[in-house]
Amino acid sequence: MGRSRSKPSLKGLAQKYGGSVRKRYSRVYRVLKQKRQCPECGSLKFKRESAGIWTCNSCGFKVAGGAYDVAA
Numbered sequence: 001m002g003r004s005r006s007k008p009s010l011k012g013l014a015q016k017y018g019g020s021v022r023k024r025y026s027r028v029y030r031v032l033k034q035k036r037q038c039p040e041c042g043s044l045k046f047k048r049e050s051a052g053i054w055t056c057n058s059c060g061f062k063v064a065g066g067a068y069d070v071a072a
């Protein structure tokens, strides 16, 4: 029963994987750096405090949202 399993080319896979992750990261980074308006007071000091938590530095409004985008 000497069935040999063919291995996929890891080199090509790694290149593909690395590329998609880079692309996704740059998109996430851009979304993170975006200025957001606080839904409560309208100031642009609305930022992500930690993954899934968004706070307004102006009025202290806190809301749970997506890890990388408040609307996610």
Ligand SMILES: [Zn+2]
Residues within 6 Å of the ligand: 038, 039, 040, 041, 042, 043, 056, 057, 058, 059, 060, 061
């Ligand atoms: Zn606010």
